[in-house]
Amino acid sequence: MKTLLDHNQLNITLQRLAHQLIENHLHFENTALIGIQPRGVLLSDRIATLVKKITKQKNIDYGKLDITFYRDDLHTNELHVPRKTDIEFSIEGRNVVLIDDVLHTGRTIRSAMDALIDFGRPKSVELLVLIDRRFSRELPVQPDYIGHTVDTIMTQKVKVYWQEQDKKDEVVLID
Amino acid sequence: MSLSVKHLLGIKELQPADIQTIFRTADNFKQVLQRPIKKVPTLRDTTIANIFFENSTRTRISFELAEKRLSADVVNFSASGSSVSKGETLIDTVNNILAMKVDMVVMRHSASGAPWFLSQHVDASIINAGDGVNEHPTQALLDSFSMKEELIKKGYKGDLKGKRVAIIGDIMHSRVALSNIFCLKKLGAEVMVSGPPTLIPKHIHDLGVKVEYNVKKALMWCDIANVLRIQLERQNKPLFSTLREYALFYGINKQMLDGLQKDIIIMHPGPINRGVEISSDVADSEQSIILDQVENGVAIRMAVIYLLSGKRDLEA
Numbered sequence: 001m002k003t004l005l006d007h008n009q010l011n012i013t014l015q016r017l018a019h020q021l022i023e024n025h026l027h028f029e030n031t032a033l034i035g036i037q038p039r040g041v042l043l044s045d046r047i048a049t050l051v052k053k054i055t056k057q058k059n060i061d062y063g064k065l066d067i068t069f070y071r072d073d074l075h076t077n078e079l080h081v082p083r084k085t086d087i088e089f090s091i092e093g094r095n096v097v098l099i100d101d102v103l104h105t106g107r108t109i110r111s112a113m114d115a116l117i118d119f120g121r122p123k124s125v126e127l128l129v130l131i132d133r134r135f136s137r138e139l140p141v142q143p144d145y146i147g148h149t150v151d152t153i154m155t156q157k158v159k160v161y162w163q164e165q166d167k168k169d170e171v172v173l174i175d
Numbered sequence: 176m177s178l179s180v181k182h183l184l185g186i187k188e189l190q191p192a193d194i195q196t197i198f199r200t201a202d203n204f205k206q207v208l209q210r211p212i213k214k215v216p217t218l219r220d221t222t223i224a225n226i227f228f229e230n231s232t233r234t235r236i237s238f239e240l241a242e243k244r245l246s247a248d249v250v251n252f253s254a255s256g257s258s259v260s261k262g263e264t265l266i267d268t269v270n271n272i273l274a275m276k277v278d279m280v281v282m283r284h285s286a287s288g289a290p291w292f293l294s295q296h297v298d299a300s301i302i303n304a305g306d307g308v309n310e311h312p313t314q315a316l317l318d319s320f321s322m323k324e325e326l327i328k329k330g331y332k333g334d335l336k337g338k339r340v341a342i343i344g345d346i347m348h349s350r351v352a353l354s355n356i357f358c359l360k361k362l363g364a365e366v367m368v369s370g371p372p373t374l375i376p377k378h379i380h381d382l383g384v385k386v387e388y389n390v391k392k393a394l395m396w397c398d399i400a401n402v403l404r405i406q407l408e409r410q411n412k413p414l415f416s417t418l419r420e421y422a423l424f425y426g427i428n429k430q431m432l433d434g435l436q437k438d439i440i441i442m443h444p445g446p447i448n449r450g451v452e453i454s455s456d457v458a459d460s461e462q463s464i465i466l467d468q469v470e471n472g473v474a475i476r477m478a479v480i481y482l483l484s485g486k487r488d489l490e491a
Contacts, residue, residue, distance in 0.1 A: 075485070
């Protein structure tokens with residue numbers, strides 16, 4: 001097991017990601033943040049809080065998206081527990097930033113885009129991830145905002161721990 | 176996350192944890208049904224046959240909608256106008272349908288145990304949509320789900336433990352009653368059955384339910400009353416003298432409810448015989464959640480179909 005980001009590094013990275021978002025979206029008038037259930041939401045909660053704090057904007061649209069019913073591994077893997085989808089605003093014509101903790105094969109993001117489009121036609125969709133496991137993609141998906149890039153092989157696992165749920169902020173690589 | 180069973184033949188075979196899993200999943204599907212696009216692509220590779228050997232409006236439409244909302248392909252079959260009238264056996268009929276690459280069968284049959292019999296002979300998952308006087312599992316699931324939901328609306332915890340549910344009417348001929356008893360007991364509720372002695376099976380208290388022949392007393396006892404339809408089509412011999420007499424002694428009207436000094440929840444699985452087991456002013460009252468039951472039916476059936484269509488042997 002190897003630590004990829006410790007508490008301090010993780011929080012510096014989150015700060016940078018929040019600033020990069022603000023650089024591109026400034027006042028977030030036409031932008032919505034959407035975290036992917038379940039683990040992406042822990043990241044997006046942090047990012048949304050940081051963005052609100054830095055921009056001093058209170059009304060940034062922020063939602064959560066569950067992709068269970070859009071997965072492509074229904075008959076090959078165990079069924080996943082569905083979580084709540086919570087998008088209280090229209091995404092029609094908006095710039096949507098999808099947020100997930102780890103980008104691996106790209107299949108989750110494929111499902112997320114399908115799920116998202118059932119809510120309307122966004123003007124654009126961007127992707128923010130904390131960890132990009134490059135070289136393990138099975139679909140042509142590239143993130144727009146990357147916290148940290150790692151080279152991994154299929155058998156390894158990347159685990160992101162969050163204070164809120166796991167009592168620590170840390171990203172580790174498990175062999 | 177999966178169910179402990181391959182088929183949904185009855186509530187009897189389910190674990191309490193299965194019921195909770197179905198409810199949790201149904202919550203999510205209910206959310207899907209409130210979106211502008213009420214459809215998910217989950218089962219786009221699945222074909223489901225709805226085989227109905229007995230009449231049905233609600234259940235069939237509800238199953239069909241649930242399947243379509245999950246993007247499954249659907250074939251419908253009803254006994255009238257089919258080869259059944261030419262003398263084909265049940266297994267032959269179903270095997271012929273399965274030969275056309277159908278993955279799941281939803282079946283209603285007038286013979287108790289028919290879905291169980293079928294499950295012994297075919298590979299596809301079977302969902303029982305009502306068999307004779309045995310079980311109607313999805314109805315019981317949507318009933319309990321609706322009870323939970325209404326209790327939460329009223330500010331209670333969504334827990335049926337210790338809640339008092341009276342099932343009133345034709346218990347003898349009702350598969351809804353039996354499935355409801357199993358389901359409610361597994362969720363920890365107290366159950367009472369009430370109706371004329373001729374319509375209550377003799378040894379029903381062995382299932383752990385109370386028996387009360389006076390409907391008024393049953394209403395006073397309960398928090399929730401599930402009123403069942405008088406099933407005239409299943410009665411070979413007269414079990415009460417006239418419908419009017421039944422309505423007079425066992426029918427539920429507004430006056431009775433107003434005399435209770437508490438607000439109980441009124442349910443009915445439909446179709447309603449208005450003015451017989453329940454009067455119109457009760458069926459259409461604020462206390463009645465009859466249409467919520469119908470609405471929840473689709474989400475519950477989506478959950479059951481989804482949970483039964485999990486891991487599949489792709490080689491086969």
